Amino acid sequence: MIYKMFSYRMEMNILWLILFGLALGQIDDSSDCDDKNWHSLENETTARNECGPVFENRCLCSRICYDGRHQYVVNCTDAGFRDTQPLENLPSKTQVLIFTGNRLEKLPWNIFGTLDRIPSLRVIDMSNNRIREIHGKSYHHVQNVQRLNLDYNELSLNSQGNHPRVFSNFVSLLQLHLTDAFEDGSADDLAETLHEIFVNSHLDRLIKLHLEQNEISGFRDPNVFCNLPNLLDLHLGDNQLTSLQFNLSCLHQLRFLDLQRNAFTKVQDRDLKILDTFAKHNQSVTIDLSNNKFECGCKLNPFIKWMKKTKIIVRNKNYLECINHDGHRKSLQETKNCSSNFVSISGTRGTTVAIIILTIILVTLICALVYLQRAELKNKLAPVIESVNKRVRYTSIATGEARENDV
Numbered sequence: 001m002i003y004k005m006f007s008y009r010m011e012m013n014i015l016w017l018i019l020f021g022l023a024l025g026q027i028d029d030s031s032d033c034d035d036k037n038w039h040s041l042e043n044e045t046t047a048r049n050e051c052g053p054v055f056e057n058r059c060l061c062s063r064i065c066y067d068g069r070h071q072y073v074v075n076c077t078d079a080g081f082r083d084t085q086p087l088e089n090l091p092s093k094t095q096v097l098i099f100t101g102n103r104l105e106k107l108p109w110n111i112f113g114t115l116d117r118i119p120s121l122r123v124i125d126m127s128n129n130r131i132r133e134i135h136g137k138s139y140h141h142v143q144n145v146q147r148l149n150l151d152y153n154e155l156s157l158n159s160q161g162n163h164p165r166v167f168s169n170f171v172s173l174l175q176l177h178l179t180d181a182f183e184d185g186s187a188d189d190l191a192e193t194l195h196e197i198f199v200n201s202h203l204d205r206l207i208k209l210h211l212e213q214n215e216i217s218g219f220r221d222p223n224v225f226c227n228l229p230n231l232l233d234l235h236l237g238d239n240q241l242t243s244l245q246f247n248l249s250c251l252h253q254l255r256f257l258d259l260q261r262n263a264f265t266k267v268q269d270r271d272l273k274i275l276d277t278f279a280k281h282n283q284s285v286t287i288d289l290s291n292n293k294f295e296c297g298c299k300l301n302p303f304i305k306w307m308k309k310t311k312i313i314v315r316n317k318n319y320l321e322c323i324n325h326d327g328h329r330k331s332l333q334e335t336k337n338c339s340s341n342f343v344s345i346s347g348t349r350g351t352t353v354a355i356i357i358l359t360i361i362l363v364t365l366i367c368a369l370v371y372l373q374r375a376e377l378k379n380k381l382a383p384v385i386e387s388v389n390k391r392v393r394y395t396s397i398a399t400g401e402a403r404e405n406d407v
């Protein structure tokens with residue numbers, strides 16, 4: 001009898017263990033989309049209801065295939081929200097939040113509430129929401145978020161509400177998307193502000209940064225990316241850059257540098273050297289310079305020669321084009337018949353040497369002249385020196401008197 005009860009208990013325990021395991025499996029929910037055993041009983045109506053009343057049936061909350069895995073996605077695309085109020089009641093199992101095409105303008109403090117309710121959240125897509133201002137305390141409890149997308153917003157940099165700590169709670173962030181994220185005309189201050197943000201946000205794990213379409217023509221602060229020690233891919237396509245004005249030597253993990261559709265007319269020797277330092281450190285780096293505004297001609301020769309021998313991988317190197325005098329595009333080819341680099345360098349060096357020699361001759365001549373005319377000069381200068389001496393004496397007497405009077 002006792003034995004029977006014991007075995008019954010054992011069986012119950014095993015049953016519980018199995019159930020518990022199943023539940024764990026569901027929490028882990030990394031079932032990929034090819035999983036044939038995966039079935040969903042949800043339809044659009046149930047998905048809308050599932051979000052809860054605060055979402056007013058405007059969103060879809062369901063487990064769907066996202067990024068190749070079945071994940072719990074809350075999708076509020078073009079839902080017409082004017083604020084982030086509903087997000088305080090985000091279903092606690094949410095893994096992916098898509099909140100795009102709404103009109104938010106300003107993100108208040110703690111958009112996900114003050115409690116740590118959404119530990120599974122991995123992806124936040126808040127692109128295209130006309131967001132102007134993000135408060136330093138807007139994003140809390142996002143310690144497991146790996147991807148943040150703020151593309152196509154109107155973030156303001158110059159306003160008083162400049163919050164360098166906006167991303168400081170994203171301690172696990174791997175990807176940051178800021179394509180066309182800033183208001184127009186803010187490009188000048190962008191580098192400085194970005195650097196300040198990166199310094200204050202400790203995005204130590206970040207591997208991908210997207211900054212396309214931001215009208216960036218330069219970085220006033222060359223070390224803008226130096227606080228992103230693990231950056232692999234830096235996307236700067238569709239900007240106005242003409243050279244590598246930013247410090248790359250601090251990016252020890254860099255793998256891909258996207259500079260498509262910028263404003264390079266040539267590539268400076270300095271930039272080629274910087275790129276070659278990666279190769280020297282055995283760092284395999286790919287650079288994409290497609291569709292820039294290269295000008296055909298002698299100035300492009302160093303770049304063309306460099307491409308033939310460098311270990312840096314130049315993407316689509318055989319399809320690069322330059323613009324001819326007549327405005328036509330043609331494929332890159334070394335221009336023959338240029339006065340070679342060596343001649344031009346030695347030419348400028350020759351001028352410098354000539355100027356130095358001439359200056360020395362001039363100085364010598366003046367000295368000789370002064371020496372030869374020294375007697376005459378002495379006569380002429382004697383009265384002047386004397387009068388100066390006198391004046392000095394008078395003024396010292398005067399100040400001495402003044403001091404006595406003061407006492």
Ligand SMILES: *[C@@H]1O[C@H](CO)[C@@H](O)[C@H](O)[C@H]1NC(C)=O
Nearest residue numbers: 040041042043044045046047
């Ligand atoms: C959605 O599913 C629910 C319950 O499974 C069912 O009652 C409802 O009729 C379904 N709606 C549609 C439109 O299929």
Ligand SMILES: *[C@@H]1O[C@H](CO)[C@@H](O)[C@H](O)[C@H]1NC(C)=O
Nearest residue numbers: 060064066073075076077098
């Ligand atoms: C989110 O919803 C929109 C429309 O409601 C749809 O077009 C889009 O594909 C959805 N996104 C995902 C990832 O399901």
Ligand SMILES: *[C@@H]1O[C@H](CO)[C@@H](O)[C@H](O)[C@H]1NC(C)=O
Nearest residue numbers: 222223226247248249250251
């Ligand atoms: C670039 O970064 C490296 C490493 O952080 C630093 O040593 C160097 O001085 C920087 N260069 C410039 C021009 O700021």
Ligand SMILES: *[C@@H]1O[C@H](CO)[C@@H](O)[C@H](O)[C@H]1NC(C)=O
Nearest residue numbers: 277278279280281282283284
């Ligand atoms: C780069 O790799 C080569 C051969 O694989 C090796 O000889 C050289 O020491 C490496 N250089 C550095 C800086 O690691």
Ligand SMILES: *[C@@H]1O[C@H](CO)[C@@H](O)[C@H](O)[C@H]1NC(C)=O
Nearest residue numbers: 298334335336337338339340
């Ligand atoms: C090179 O320059 C010389 C004169 O400077 C000219 O006669 C010749 O045609 C040029 N050759 C080419 C291929 O342009």
